[in-house]
Amino acid sequence: MNVWLIMLVTGLITYGIRLSMIVLYGKQEMPLRLQQALRFVPPAVLSAIISPEILLPGGNLNASLENPRLVAGVLAAFVAWRTKNVFLTIVIGMSTLLILQNLFR
Amino acid sequence: MENKQPPFIPARVEFLSGIKAELPLLIGVVPFGMIYGVLALTAGIPPAAAQAMSAIVFAGSSQFVLAQLIAVGVPGLVLIMTAGVVNLRHALYSASVAPFLKQLKPLWKWLLAYLLTDEAYAVSITHYAEEGAQSGVGNKHWFFLGAGLALWSSWQLSTALGIFLGTQVPESWSLDFTLALTFIALVVPGLKDRPTTAAALAAGICAVWFAGLPYKLGLVAAAMVGIVVGMILEVRQ
Numbered sequence: 001m002n003v004w005l006i007m008l009v010t011g012l013i014t015y016g017i018r019l020s021m022i023v024l025y026g027k028q029e030m031p032l033r034l035q036q037a038l039r040f041v042p043p044a045v046l047s048a049i050i051s052p053e054i055l056l057p058g059g060n061l062n063a064s065l066e067n068p069r070l071v072a073g074v075l076a077a078f079v080a081w082r083t084k085n086v087f088l089t090i091v092i093g094m095s096t097l098l099i100l101q102n103l104f105r
Numbered sequence: 106m107e108n109k110q111p112p113f114i115p116a117r118v119e120f121l122s123g124i125k126a127e128l129p130l131l132i133g134v135v136p137f138g139m140i141y142g143v144l145a146l147t148a149g150i151p152p153a154a155a156q157a158m159s160a161i162v163f164a165g166s167s168q169f170v171l172a173q174l175i176a177v178g179v180p181g182l183v184l185i186m187t188a189g190v191v192n193l194r195h196a197l198y199s200a201s202v203a204p205f206l207k208q209l210k211p212l213w214k215w216l217l218a219y220l221l222t223d224e225a226y227a228v229s230i231t232h233y234a235e236e237g238a239q240s241g242v243g244n245k246h247w248f249f250l251g252a253g254l255a256l257w258s259s260w261q262l263s264t265a266l267g268i269f270l271g272t273q274v275p276e277s278w279s280l281d282f283t284l285a286l287t288f289i290a291l292v293v294p295g296l297k298d299r300p301t302t303a304a305a306l307a308a309g310i311c312a313v314w315f316a317g318l319p320y321k322l323g324l325v326a327a328a329m330v331g332i333v334v335g336m337i338l339e340v341r342q
Contacts, residue, residue: 040335044330073286094283
């Protein structure tokens, strides 16, 4: 299939997904339970993206200290918790990863 | 003293604060956009198409998946399905911002839906949640627009940079890790109570456990488990 066609269809689907609930809202009352559930969307979705990135480097589970991404990720989480500073979190996490990667090479 | 109306904030001020709130995230997003550009070229996607994808699809993780799968030569229909599943989480974002956008004109809704990315969503929903903003009152949609446009322009520029630099960005720089770090910076400060923390932990564990599921279904499944765990704990309290 043509790359442009794939891209257009994917773009349309993505836009449709993003628009879906925004336009549907108000047409029908949203159940209370669903409204409560929405509070957990950011932590659940973002954690589900993060954890494979740090625990499955190269597709294999590595939960040991020899996994630089895990060490850098945990340190970054600590920085994020103490400082709430996005810039610092990224810079410290990234420096840790690069230092560890070069040490273990 | 009984005045419960939130203070009036002009549109321009909201717009600029939206841009400002998005700025720190760009440190993570720009390298990620560059890698996408490099990856797309390596996958054999023509530069013009690679750049257009950042505007048409405008969703980092699914663009990554598309480029990787195109490189392996996966059939088109499977590609589209997989990218669609990766983007299913945006339905959750959509539902989450919907109450705050309900008063807006359709044009605004269509525009903000286009700009509804992980990063723009994260800062905007935090802003909406501040001081119990009543649904659809005030100028907070301008904040969303500012955050969304800041992300959009840097995504386009960083894609272009990646395409331009091509393979000069070595893999050993591990620039892809900036995405995980950006999300860590967004999630951790929000873990203020047990239900939220449990939701994050459950989703994180399940995402690793479900990683082998086809079409990247593991992400959505893990997020669903996290949401359910959070709700169960909240009901118990």
